[in-house]
Amino acid sequence: MRRRQFIAGSLAAIAFPHALFAAGAAYDPTPQMVSIKPQYAVGELLILPRSHYLYLVTAPGQAMRYGVGVGKAGLEFTGTATIDVKKEWPTWRPTDEMIEREPKTYARFIGNTDAQPGGPSNPLGARALYLFQNGRDTYFRIHGTTQPSSIGRSVSNGCIRMLNEHVKDLYQRVPIGTKVTVL
16 A cells, blocks of 8 residues: 555545445445445535545435546645536636646647537536635536546546546536535
8 A cells, every 4th residue: 555545545534434445445436325424414525635536425424425536736626615507518728827837738728718619528528517615616627527547546737527427427416506525
């Protein structure tokens, strides 16, 4: 077990001591029901970036767990937000900060307001849940991905990535106004 896995597992165990974590278990992004602390509200989303899991609380002490990809060091979102917008096959445009950090990658977006139309090749994938704080867009999303190998890794520009089939399932389960906590 690597140090990072040990730390991630320890943090998850603190947040979710009743979860069914096997020591040294391989990462599994497959959605599954798990036990959690009963203090979390039904319908709330909890994200543990260090362990690469998102939890949808389905009943007191129970949650559906999904594997996710998260932001690279220094780009991750933490705190509490609400889902104020949901979109199927959303359009996408990199933020100004993304363009500034990686001008070669995002060269086609420099000096214009172009956006990539929704569809199978769009980086936001099949669905996007837009995170807001105090009515303001954070520019962080929970969304699908065209890079399934990024699930279980910290490689995004800050958004929470899910496999397209998983984000479609989550999209149907959570309404506008859902509370999201990223620990």
